[in-house]
Amino acid sequence: METKISVQLYTFRGYLKTPDQIRETLSRIKDMEISHIEAARIKFTREEAAVFQDTCKRLGMTIGSTQIKYTKIMGDFDEITEIHRLWGCSLIAVSPTAPSSRIQGSPLPRSRKASEQ
Numbered sequence: 001m002e003t004k005i006s007v008q009l010y011t012f013r014g015y016l017k018t019p020d021q022i023r024e025t026l027s028r029i030k031d032m033e034i035s036h037i038e039a040a041r042i043k044f045t046r047e048e049a050a051v052f053q054d055t056c057k058r059l060g061m062t063i064g065s066t067q068i069k070y071t072k073i074m075g076d077f078d079e080i081t082e083i084h085r086l087w088g089c090s091l092i093a094v095s096p097t098a099p100s101s102r103i104q105g106s107p108l109p110r111s112r113k114a115s116e117q
Helices: 009-015 019-031 046-059 070-075 077-087 112-116
Strands: 006-008 036-040 062-068 092-094
Touching: 006 009, 006 062, 009 019, 009 036, 019 046, 046 062, 046 077, 062 070, 062 077, 070 077, 070 092
Parallel strands: 006 036, 036 062, 062 092
Antiparallel strands: none
8 A cells, every 4th residue: 555645734824824825835845745735724715725726736736634623614514515525625634622612521531442551
């Protein structure tokens, strides 16, 4: 099986604020021979989402997954779904929940196996 390296774009979010920055940043990432990306908690307008997709397509990059807060997914489900269709992306990683949104005020439980170690 071929191993593919992907970069999470959360670190680059400050360089993805305008259509020109999106094009430039993705081009630089591609220059590092990285062709797979995760759009992690990137806030795009519809226009920027289209530029993102067009640039990825032009550069031969794959948007393998996104990472989005659960509240954002539930609040904007139709928009999130539409953007994923546009991008040809079928995987959404749910960002860890903030302390204020934990179920019954406790953190998510660890698996039994992890807690027994």
